[in-house]
Amino acid sequence: MIDEKKTSEAARKQDQNYINNALVDVYDNIMRFEEQQIRGSRFRDINARELHIVHAIGLHDHKTTSQVAREFRMSKGTLTAHLNNLERKGYIERHRNPDDRRVINLGLTSKGRLLYRVHDAFHRRLVNSFLAGMDDDDRQLIKQALMNLEEFLDEAQKK
Amino acid sequence: MIDEKKTSEAARKQDQNYINNALVDVYDNIMRFEEQQIRGSRFRDINARELHIVHAIGLHDHKTTSQVAREFRMSKGTLTAHLNNLERKGYIERHRNPDDRRVINLGLTSKGRLLYRVHDAFHRRLVNSFLAGMDDDDRQLIKQALMNLEEFLDEAQKK
DNA sequence: GCCAGATAGTTTGAACATCAAACTATTTAT
């Protein structure tokens, strides 16, 4: 461990503490903000969960119910309930797959696609703010940090 | 917009995309991992929500019910329910405040303090992995990015 | 000191999310 930096050990700890709290708060804040944005838009009848399901269904993927349920670590029954609501509100469509009539392929209606694009634009603004004033090297560093974190979680998950 | 970098526009977009997805996944993965860790420990009867309430109550803060509820953007009634469970399971204590007998000051039992420390250690490992191989300058950059994000969310929140 | 709000926390009743298990329709393998 090299110790030539002028930053004190105490300051390092403080930074780590800040980063810790910020990491934990990030998602809550993003979720809260997403929900708030959507409440003030034409998509008043959507909550954060439903928004993310619409996002997961995506524009061109024709995903199945089981695929999306797995993605959200949610039982198939629970997803069915959400899909019923989203279908009733006019955001998604179910298409019975003609090659295997057990499976349902999911798609977005035009209203659903509009919501998708609004949400997508929001996330682009979010990431832009996150990376404000940074050059390519900086971006690589951020990316590396996130990759470290993912690897840590993946490794630990495997035990 | 300066354009002297050798990194192509496409690669930049790809990085931003990665960062976007990683940011969104981070919290879910952390939560899932926390829950999994706790399930495999002596604190089997705790879920992620309760863990975070124990963390918020903290070691020495004597917070009130209302303070903690506000922190979690949760109604007082909901928090009361969680506190009942946590008290029953032996993690927290309620202390009626003698100066103002309406207020309850919350504290952790020794079991609660133990859980707090286990969780705290987990988060330190997490942040260490996140910052693996980084020097002070790198850390400052990460901190700056997270501050950017917080500011963006705060500003936007105010509308 | 005494009453009218204000405040802290609890209780209650309803709505919703969630899961596991049973169920229906369909496909695959033997």
Next chain:
DNA sequence: ATAAATAGTTTGATGTTCAAACTATCTGGC
């Protein structure tokens, strides 16, 4: 042709959440 497997839905139970009513206590003006 039938048994087993699979995709999705339904069902019943449980848990989380909120808002509103409620209880106990405190504070400010008289």
